[in-house]
Amino acid sequence: MKPSEFANVLQRYLRTPTFPIGFKFVKDPSEVPEKARRLKDITICQGYNLARYYRWTVFIDKETVCPIGLIAYGFAKPDELYESGEIAVAGGYAENAEIGKKFEEAIVKLDYGEYIGFIAFPLERDEAEPDIVVVHGLPAQILRLVHAVLYDTGGAFETKILGRASCSEYLEAFVEKKPRFVLTCYGERIFGLTQDYEVSFAFPWEMAEKIARNLERTHKMGIRYPIPFSGLRTKPILPEKYVESLENIKKE
Template sequence: MLDRLQRLQEALQAHVRPATFPVAIRMIAPGEPWPEKTRFPKRDFGQQIAICQGFAIARHYGWIIGMRGEDLSCPLAKAVWGFEPLLDYYLNGMTCAGMYTETPAAGAVSEAQVDKWEYRQWEGVVVAPLHRTTFEPHVILIYGNSAQVMRLVVARLWKTGGRLTSSFSGRIDCADAVITTMKTDECQVILPCYGDRVFGQAQDDEMAFTIPNSKIEWIVEGLEGTHKGGIRYPIPKFLRYTGIYPDHYMEMERQWREKKEATPSG
């Protein structure tokens, strides 16, 4: 397992070069031991955080972060991740209405389409920088710019061809990153949501990409294969061309040419 993660780490550093650490994510089943050196926000920081903040701490600080219901501040994450029961208030669109949707009815449509865990299906979630991961992850999450995410999309399609399909709402991207990836067993392009930008401090030039455990080898092979095929990051610039200059610059060329023509040769 660790050898597989090491190969992925090396491939990402060689071919994608993300600015922050790729992170490994595992859902912790009831009774399952937590990895060593896991830090719990409430116990260790005296703070409750959003799940996107946990992603950010792992990818920026390199810490192993464990999150249970008691560690979370975000009511939406508590509900969607099954740490608290779903309420009719949420399901009827009241947390969407007036902020993300015009009406509660439209909000209910949005909430119904968010992937969710069952209540108490999991004890919690652990997030670790890929290079420090000692557990079998369910999902790998990489933040990057649009070119880096494009590079990962191309890598995913190396073996199969076709197109990668993801969906976006601008809300609850933590569910898109982990729950949707696990339920579909497919890579996802992640558009950081409003909360991820406020609390997780995702930047305007960042997107994200997820890899389910089953596709790790595909991504490694795809990064290497597409690299050999000529796909690169940073994107190479085409520089072998003759520039076009203003006419008053080109007047110098005209004068030089006239002088050469007026000078007898040999």
């Protein structure tokens, strides 16, 4: 399945307002498309949100400015401030540096220098076979992805919520090869303009065919988006005069 074909499936069954995007990690400059936008002095979350809002292909590397993202993606080594936990304190997330260290320890990280960067692109552009797919949407839209993941396995999948560094939470889908529901973080909402009503979902590209198949199967079973409200098919409670008028009309 091509990324554009999968994008069509997502559009049909989810109808998200922005473009589902792929992340492709690269080890050499030759892997970066010539037309990819290279923007300095923006955060990682600004970069991939440009891809989902503007339909751009964006190359993101060490020229980004958020220390948390730089370290998580292996573009830089942690400094003393980061390792001390003071970054989490300065951001307002941690009561003290010891608590801050626990925040940093919870962040999934790639090895330093493992990749020189990654491209973020709308799936419909077929820039590459992505390593992971990230979809932003309303909770009810993302719920359909949960249905698709579990339809042929049952049970539940576990996810953890950090409340910060959602750019690193997407990495878990890449590193651990499993789907990840993400309660999109405060920083991404400040810098990446992710909206109050949005959440996101990441999964490895290897799951794309399964998800596409199960979105169709669950749709046929009646589990759909937009959700078909049962109230639209129930008898309404009308005002008394409406009922009286209706009876008069029917008598005529």
